[in-house]
């Protein structure tokens with residue numbers, strides 16, 4: 194007999210703050226546990242359509258891509274990327290496998306929970322413990338392989354899911370590597386300098402994660418939060434959002450700005466490690482996701498960073514410009530140390546490294 198959600202709760206040895214406390218399909222009004230207090234700029238704040246309040250759109254094939262990326266990162270901390278070469282059929286396949294996953298009954302999804310220590314699996318966003326209220330969100334994180342977890346969900350039919358996720362991660366990694374070169378070029382840094390600055394102690398591969406995000410239709414979207422404001426921790430994140438809007442970035446002096454989905458484009462966000470590497474020149478962008486009443490929104494976020502044992506420190510040509518020495522604004526930190534700091538202190542982590 195299929196287990197119920199409450200049985201899963203009773204039998205599960207994992208801490209509660211890790212588990213989705215709700216079967217989203219079975220609730221018709223917003224439970225108190227998911228009602229967020231009203232505060233300035235919440236829930237939708239003011240969203241500004243129009244070019245003046247849109248993040249830049251950059252064509253990867255543009256001969257001036259590096260310059261445009263540099264400008265976008267300094268001014269916005271994010272941009273939309275077109276001509277990135279990712280086949281739309283692959284994105285469609287990943288999106289439909291993602292919908293298949295989240296459409297499973299809640300007690301089935303619980304079979305593939307992420308461990309509290311991290312890695313692959315289903316669960317709340319890792320920032321959830323920082324908030325007294327639950328988000329209207331469920332996630333599935335893939336770090337490396339998804340096979341063990343997918344087998345628990347579809348014992349006889351897990352290959353379709355795994356193959357498509359593997360292909361997507363492979364293509365995303367290639368794209369991320371091209372983007373890294375563009376970021377370095379935009380900062381006037383050679384690959385060699387980057388390699389010697391991010392001292393790599395081991396031979397471990399780079400640090401990546403694919404996060405499948407699900408925001409089911411919400412009965413009271415004006416009082417619920419999809420994904421609370423946060424900055425991403427690694428170097429940068431490449432996000433595909435389904436045709437439903439929800440992603441917003443915070444713009445100083447303006448407020449929350451909606452990043453409207455642009456057919457075929459990917460959103461690129463500056464993360465904290467790039468903020469440090471660029472000595473604060475490219476600020477990591479604070480962003481959040483809001484929800485809506487009618488549509489089930491999906492996003493696919495690919496996080497890219499150097500290996501966990503690499504050291505990140507402000508790049509030296511940014512520290513000394515000509516004769517005038519610009520002091521490093523952050524101390525060196527290993528990727529692992531930073532991720533641990535972020536887990537403990539969330540948005541305060543960056544300021545703890547300030548010199």
Ligand SMILES: C=C1C[C@]23C[C@@]1(O)CC[C@H]2[C@@]12CCC[C@@](C)(C(=O)O1)[C@H]2[C@@H]3C(=O)O
Nearest residue numbers: 318319320334402404423424425426427496
């Ligand atoms: C590589 C990672 C970035 C992430 C933490 C993680 O280890 C895997 C999940 C990622 C995610 C996705 C949703 C938003 C976010 C803030 C979170 O809670 O988990 C990010 C993390 C991050 O960038 O710090």
Ligand SMILES: O=C(O)CCC(=O)C(=O)O
Nearest residue numbers: 404406434440482492494
């Ligand atoms: O859903 C989105 O558009 C944003 C997702 C996000 O910010 C994340 O996964 O870190």
Ligand SMILES: [Fe+2]
Nearest residue numbers: 423424425480
């Ligand atoms: Fe994010």
